[in-house]
Amino acid sequence: MNTQNNVPKAAKPAAFDEAAFKETFDGLLSEGKAEPALTHLLNALPQLSASKLNRKEKLKHLTFAGRMLQGAGLGKYGPEKLRGKAANLARMVKRHGLRSRRTFVDLGCGAHEPLAMATYFYANGFENAFGSDFMPISDESYAALSMYDVISSMFMFPERYMMEGTDQADYLARLRNFDAAALSKGDLAGGLRNVAEQVAFKCCDIVEAGIAPGSVSFLISYAVFEHVMDVPGVTKHIYELMEPGGLGFHYIDLADHRAYRHDGDYNEFSFLTEETCAPNLNRLRASEQIAAFKAVGFEILETQHKRIPVPETTRAAYLPRFAAMSEEDQDSRALRLVIRKPV
Ligand SMILES: C[S@@+](CC[C@H](N)C(=O)[O-])C[C@H]1O[C@@H](n2cnc3c(N)ncnc32)[C@H](O)[C@@H]1O
Structure with missing residues (x-):
């Protein structure tokens, strides 16, 4: 046939x-x-x-x-993504001040654009700027092209990216240290060759990144601490990395990540009703995350909870340990934390 x-x-x-x-x-x-x-x-x-x-x-x-x-804002990447986050961080730094611009660390920088934030802080005068993640870079050529766009935008619009106290001539000279031609061809290693000592991706657990204790002036993380399984160990380690007076910023996503599928099967709090949850989420609530930073010695400078209504059927099914917590722990879907190592 x-x-x-x-x-x-x-x-x-x-x-x-x-x-x-x-x-x-x-x-x-x-x-x-x-x-x-x-x-x-x-x-x-x-x-x-x-x-x-x-x-x-x-x-x-x-x-x-x-x-x-x-x-148009769809699928934010590179400069678009960096600008909003960096502007928030610059405002926060202005409120609290930095002891020095020695070492910057983006903990859990992600696999897609791992060095955008590090580039921003290097250009703003930090001696070293590292991204650390145990996930390898997902696509080096895409990361290079995105970095090319970041550097071009930073070069063209210094007023959008310069922090208070940054010298413009130094800022522009530092951006010229990147090999933009190599980045534009998708060559990440080539693009970073001349700054490899200062701007580096450390593909490992932060505790194994080999960063000198007492050297970090500013350490940030976005959507990382809800994934950390050894929170006491990691908070203790980053406390040791910080210089006295070193500043920290942590955005912690407290939501059940299945809610991001938007299929209506789960909401931000569904996992508080279940005995087990995804192995990469620790389900620590806001007060527990704050307590972990305090326990190792950090001073808490700012806390901001993003609270949203919990659907009544979900709240009624909370496991006893979550039902016994404060309202704030029960309905916070994110936490923004500014901390400092005491002098
Ligand atoms: C949800 S992603 C966030 C990525 C990025 N910060 C962003 O906002 O797009 C969390 C990242 O943290 C990383 N991570 C979690 N614990 C870590 C640790 N102890 N050391 C280094 N990276 C870690 C994970 O590999 C993951 O890539």
């Missing part, structure tokens, strides 16, 4: 109309409809790939339409 005859032929995609694609895409973006613009791009892919004409032109849509979407 000729099976080919029994297989219905896939409908041939309609010819790709560049002008119509762009008109709709640009129109959606100008109306601030980034998600529909993304859908429009994704729906156009079969036609884009089926048409053999002007393939290099089509590559432009794939390259630049994606960037336009990122510029």
Whole structure:
């Protein structure tokens, strides 16, 4: 039997109309409809790939339409992602002051853009700036391209990225130490070659990163401490790394991460009703996280709880140990913590 005859032929995609694609895409973006613009791009892919004409032109849509979407705030990356976080940190540093600009550490910097934050602090005068994560970089060439965008943006708009007290000539000279040409070709190691001693990714547990005790002026983490299994051990270690007066910032995501699937099956507090939970979440509540930093000697300078309503059916099913906790522990989905090692 000729099976080919029994297989219905896939409908041939309609010819790709560049002008119509762009008109709709640009129109959606100008109306601030980034998600529909993304859908429009994704729906156009079969036609884009089926048409053999002007393939290099089509590559432009794939390259630049994606960037336009990122510029519209969808799937924040590189400069977009760095700017908001860095501005918050700069304001916080201004409130509390830094003892020195010796070593900066981004604990649990992530696998995608591990050195964006380190680059920011190096450019702002830190002697050393490290990212530390035991996850290896997920894609070095993407990380390099993102770094190229970060460095270009920092160079073009110093006023957006310079912290108070940073010397502009020094800031620009430090940015020139990166090999932007190598980064633009996706070569991360090449791009970092001239700053490899000062700006480095340490692919290991923070406790094995070989950072000199007493040397860290500023240590931050974003969405890390809810994943740390040995919280007493890690807080003790970072206390030892800090210089006296060293400042710390920690954003701790206290939510059940299954809520991010947005399938309606779980909310931010569902895991407080279950005997076991995902092995990479410690389920420590806000007061327990704060207590862990205090226990090793940190002074707590600021705490900010992000509290949201708990669905009544979830609250009624809380395990006894969570039901016995304070309201704040029961309904905080995130915690922002500023700490200092006493002088
Ligand atoms: C949710 S990710 C956050 C990544 C990044 N900070 C961000 O905001 O996008 C948490 C990261 O912390 C890392 N991590 C957890 N414990 C760590 C430790 N003890 N030392 C180094 N990295 C750690 C994990 O490997 C993971 O990549």
